[in-house]
Amino acid sequence: MTSETLDRILIMDAVHVAEEAAIAAWALVGHGDEKAADQAAVDAMRTALNQLAIDGVIVIGEGERDEAPMLYIGEKVGRGGGPRVDIALDPLEGTTLTAKAMANALAVMAWAPAGTMLHAPDTYMDKIACGPGYPAGVIDLDRSPADNVRALAEAKGVKPSEITVCVLDRARHGEIIAGLREVGARVYLITDGDVAGVMNTADKSTGVDMYIGQGGAPEGVLACAALKCVGGQFQGRLVFRNPDERARAKSHGIEQFDKKYDLHEMVSADAIFVATGVTSGALLDGVKVADGFVHTHTLVMDSATSTVREVRMKRRL
16 A cells, blocks of 8 residues: 555545544533443444445454454454555543543544554553654653653753653552652643543644653554654553463564564554544544534544644534
8 A cells, every 4th residue: 555545545534434433422421431432432433434445454443352342453344445454443532531521532543554553462551752853762761751851851952840741640650750740840640541642742732742651552553653643752662460461462463572662663654543532622622513513623644744634524413
């Protein structure tokens, strides 16, 4: 598949799929049922994907086949007869955010040519990311949070106290947060939304310079697809809590359990990334319904052309 093919055929198809998932999830915003909201998004995304003339395989999905009835890792989607693509997706990133009608819930998806995305197992991953415009290697997963802040501040030409770092608000991140605050950095805590957290580093309007923390490995691949489109940096290392998770990783073809992956190892070819807002947040407006019309706001990125588009859709219910 060529970069031209990625751009010409697939971009608006990808936008439509994300829109359908977001609209389906929006119907359950504030209803307190995370599972129902997630299932609605999954069903809508699966239906939309299977209407497309693609030969797609889910490489990042809702889990293993036995644990996820739809959009599981390895599931084939599309009508066939079109491009062969790897698909990474999270039909509803922020199930808790949706259930509680909180900000920043998204429907997220990335496409790349077949065989070019890391088949990350459903485990945790240590992550660090920053946006574009910095020299290669300015951040390093093996440095302390404080040292990474100092390095980024030097590269940006500011004091460490002027660096803002996004971190998931989890007990496991206590030492990271303490290290960041010790060097004077601002810490922007988020309750959920690992992909959105990384994406914030690529948009200057958010004021976020760096993301650090441990989150889902599948979400790391999605975040890398987004950063690849805008030129950011990312490093990740899989974290295994038990032998079963190691066995799962091995079944995905992963042999080096302590390997430090960079962005281009996790997504090795040009990619398309799309995110549609379910609830309004820092990057996107949420779904709105008014006067018999539904409105959506989607961010779509194409690494082949380094293009970032905002798509606003309005249609009758």
